[in-house]
Amino acid sequence: METLIQKRQLEFNQRCAKYLRYVFNDHFILVLMFLLGFLVVQYTNLVNHFPKGSFLPLVFSILVTLAMTFFGKLATYMEAADQVFLLPQETVFQANLQKAAKKSFILWGSLQVFVTLLLAPIFLLSGWALWQFISYIILLLVLRGVRLRRQMKGFYQGSLLNFEKLIRYEKRRQQEILTFFSLFTTVKGISSTTKPRKYLNPLLGLFTKTQNQNVWMGLYARAYLRSGDYFWLSLRLLVISLILGLLMPNWWGVAMIGLFDYLLLFQLLGLYRIYDYQVMTRLYPVGSDAKLQAFKSLLMKISSGLCLIQLSLVVLNWRFLAILPIILVLSLVYLPNKLKKFVD
Structure with a gap:
């Protein structure tokens, strides 16, 4: 049984x-190099010129280290057929679950300690x-251990x-990893979940409101708002870019906003192939160019919305007007150039 689990892990x-x-x-x-260099320079300047009497850096550090307590998941590598064919080996699976919890605690706990240091x-x-700092590290590890213990209890019935x-x-854990890779290339065996999200219906009307009705526009708008994590990814990156703009109302803030806009639009390119495995879409009486045109129109509307929201930072500094040419x-x-290569 141990060999089987190791084989699945290796595969x-x-x-x-x-x-x-x-x-x-x-x-x-x-x-990544640009972002890492920026963070190193800013962190060095913060340490060398630490603001006395300000609790903001300390609060931010505590929030970051506490948030890392929720990072990391158990990797059990169980499959659907196990509940039928390997049910008599339940004691072995219980031992495997204990080992998975120890590995998760050591791996992610070490990363959490490293970031805290x-x-x-x-x-x-x-x-x-x-001694207070060392006690805080121990507290973080205890919190991680408590979280893992509660998670393991949830896997038992008596x-x-x-x-x-x-x-x-386990299927959800692996799908989350594969979904991340699907943002960069075509991934086999990935299955996306669709949620109604009725509270986003007003946005659906904004996306699909065009002079020339295109069936692909409606499909891509629904996929963006309801399938996978595309909408929430956009929202998270937008919030992060706004926070960076508030913290750095200068050219560095403009550069970081442009960087996050680039990352967002780059990752949204994976949305173009979301219907490739839907056979029925090939029966639509529309040309192939309509699909590409609808996708471009959707990305233009998303980027325009980002630009309008981010331009509100102009009230802090006139330099944020540079967001407009960056978006353009x-x-x-x-x-267009990336999509041309992507489609070809």
Whole structure:
């Protein structure tokens, strides 16, 4: 049984490794280097010129380290057939679940400690003693252990494992990882979930309101708002860009907003192929160019909405007017060229 679990783990890791070369392409590495360099410079300046009497850096550090407590999931590598063919091996699966919890605690706990140590100067400059900082690290590990313990209890019905819940959990975990890779390339075996989200129906009307009615426009608008995580991804990146603009009302803030707009539009390109496996869409009496035109129109509307919201930062600094040409370059130059290569 241990060999079977290890084989499944190896196969899934090899599958993920195959997609990594599409994630860490030249553009993404360049963006990461730019972002890392910016963070290092800003963090160094903050430590060298630490604002006395300000609790904002300390509060931000505490929120970041506490949020990392919820990062990391158990990897059980269970499959649907296990609840039928391997049910007599339940004791083995219980032992495997314990090992998975230990691995998760060690891996993600180590990452949490590493990030907390990187933020150690902020804690110490804020007046914390060394013993208080060490106690805080121990508290974070205890909170992670409590969270893992509660999560494991949820997989049991009395003293027996709830195989159905475990299998659904593992499938959802793997689908989340594959969904991330699908933002960069075509991923086999991925299944997207669709939710009605009636509260977004007013936005659906805005997206589909065009002079020339296009069936693909309605399909892409519904996929953006209801399928997967595209809409919430846009919302998260928009909020982050606005926060960075508020914290840095200067050219650095403009550059960071432009960077997050680029990341968002780049990841939305994966929405173009969301209906490739829907056979019925090939029966529509419309030309293939209508599909591409509708997708371009959707991206233009999304980028226009981002631009209007982000331009509100002009009240802080006139430099944020530069967001408009950045959006125009991304929408009128970058996206058409990228889409041409993407479709070909």
